[in-house]
Amino acid sequence: MSARLEAEHLYKVFGGRPDQAVERLRNGADREELRADGATAAVIDASFTVEPGEIFVVMGLSGSGKSTLLRMLNGLLPPTAGQVRFGGQDLTGLDARGLREVRSRRISMVFQHFALFPHRSVRDNAAYGLAVQGVPRAERARRADEALALCGLAGWEKSWPDELSGGMQQRVGLARALATDAELLLMDESFSALDPLIRRDMQDQLLELQKTLKKTIVFITHDLNEAMRLGDRVAVMRDGRVAQIGTAEDILVRPADDYVASFTQDVDRSRVLTADAVMDRAVRGDEADCGCETATPQTPFTELCAISARVSHPVAVLDARRTLVGVVPRQRLLGFLGDEPAAAPDRCDTPRATDSAKATTTDSAKATTDSATDDAKAVARA
Numbered sequence: 001m002s003a004r005l006e007a008e009h010l011y012k013v014f015g016g017r018p019d020q021a022v023e024r025l026r027n028g029a030d031r032e033e034l035r036a037d038g039a040t041a042a043v044i045d046a047s048f049t050v051e052p053g054e055i056f057v058v059m060g061l062s063g064s065g066k067s068t069l070l071r072m073l074n075g076l077l078p079p080t081a082g083q084v085r086f087g088g089q090d091l092t093g094l095d096a097r098g099l100r101e102v103r104s105r106r107i108s109m110v111f112q113h114f115a116l117f118p119h120r121s122v123r124d125n126a127a128y129g130l131a132v133q134g135v136p137r138a139e140r141a142r143r144a145d146e147a148l149a150l151c152g153l154a155g156w157e158k159s160w161p162d163e164l165s166g167g168m169q170q171r172v173g174l175a176r177a178l179a180t181d182a183e184l185l186l187m188d189e190s191f192s193a194l195d196p197l198i199r200r201d202m203q204d205q206l207l208e209l210q211k212t213l214k215k216t217i218v219f220i221t222h223d224l225n226e227a228m229r230l231g232d233r234v235a236v237m238r239d240g241r242v243a244q245i246g247t248a249e250d251i252l253v254r255p256a257d258d259y260v261a262s263f264t265q266d267v268d269r270s271r272v273l274t275a276d277a278v279m280d281r282a283v284r285g286d287e288a289d290c291g292c293e294t295a296t297p298q299t300p301f302t303e304l305c306a307i308s309a310r311v312s313h314p315v316a317v318l319d320a321r322r323t324l325v326g327v328v329p330r331q332r333l334l335g336f337l338g339d340e341p342a343a344a345p346d347r348c349d350t351p352r353a354t355d356s357a358k359a360t361t362t363d364s365a366k367a368t369t370d371s372a373t374d375d376a377k378a379v380a381r382a
């Protein structure tokens with residue numbers, strides 16, 4: 001079971017006169033202006049909804065406000081302004097006792113550093129949240145063991161934390177969060193302290209677990225590839241503000257501004273993009289049955305490159321009914337690999353010396369827009 005999480009116009013200002021600072025931020029002031037008055041605007045006007053079963057990743061540089069935002073989501077920090085609702089319940093209106101109750105039963109947090117108790121067994125560490133809830137010992141052990149098994153730690157229940165590797169310790173942290181049956185998991189740089197290979201393993205494990213558990217998850221990272229890999233949607237934060245919220249493809253292909261574009265420059269596009277994101281849409285739904293290999297909108301970028309290398313014309317993208325929905329010229333694939341998603345036209349429209357007098361800007365623009373249509377026709381004809 002999980003529920004919808006809603007953040008509405010959240011602000012957090014440290015120091016200074018917070019209410020006044022929020023007013024100034026609403027009127028367009030930025031962090032720097034407030035800093036001059038001794039106030040830190042950690043989070044500025046953050047609004048988003050995380051659907052049940054969704055992994056929502058918050059990414060941004062150090063100091064951009066990610067942890068502060070996360071702490072407001074479970075009431076560890078009261079917002080200076082705005083509201084947090086979980087499953088329709090207004091968390092910002094709860095008193096300390098109500099918040100403790102919500103935090104112990106409905107929301108779990110997994111931190112960057114394993115935060116395990118060294119003198120408790122792996123089982124007791126995993127059962128910690130249940131002990132806080134007052135669950136009887138035998139049931140605690142049963143549920144902790146189940147969660148440990150889900151995280152690949154069956155057989156390690158009686159071990160001590162220092163007998164486990166870093167990756168295994170982090171799994172105990174994850175098992176602790178899962179054991180309570182919390183509907184909302186808040187994960188702050190949970191995998192950042194791990195070696196790259198183990199980190200990837202943990203990412204896989206989380207994605208695998210999520211297929212069956214379908215928790216509502218907010219995952220914080222400043223690793224772009226991790227964000228793109230895990231996030232159903234990703235929020236990019238900059239200086240306290242949310243610069244863009246979208247799918248990994250939205251953010252790579254349609255960045256909201258230059259900052260987001262430069263931020264995502266180093267992302268390994270070939271791991272994220274699918275045919276749907278890179279194709280030129282077909283103008284009309286032609287049947288395409290030339291017999292050559294085709295792709296679907298879900299075909300991963302790397303596979304698309306392989307197909308493109310094998311067929312002599314732009315790759316046709318067909319939907320489930322085998323209707324042509326787009327085409328992918330090879331130039332377009334190269335453009336995405338080379339950070340030029342706008343891609344060059346599919347044929348050379350540089351005027352030749354002989355006809356340069358005839359070539360006009362309008363002609364070359366038309367050649368560019370026509371190329372998708374021509375490709376579609378070429379594929380349909382072939």
Ligand SMILES: Nc1ncnc2c1ncn2[C@@H]1O[C@H](COP(=O)(O)OP(=O)(O)OP(=O)(O)O)[C@@H](O)[C@H]1O
Binds near residue numbers: 015040064067069222
């Ligand atoms: N308790 C606090 N008192 C004053 N300022 C704070 C406090 N907590 C955070 N800040 C400031 O708020 C801003 C955002 O901090 P936050 O910890 O949310 O960033 P972050 O994105 O999580 O960074 P990192 O990636 O380094 O963890 C920073 O400028 C930080 O100095």
Ligand SMILES: [Mg+2]
Binds near residue numbers: 066067068
């Ligand atoms: Mg942080």
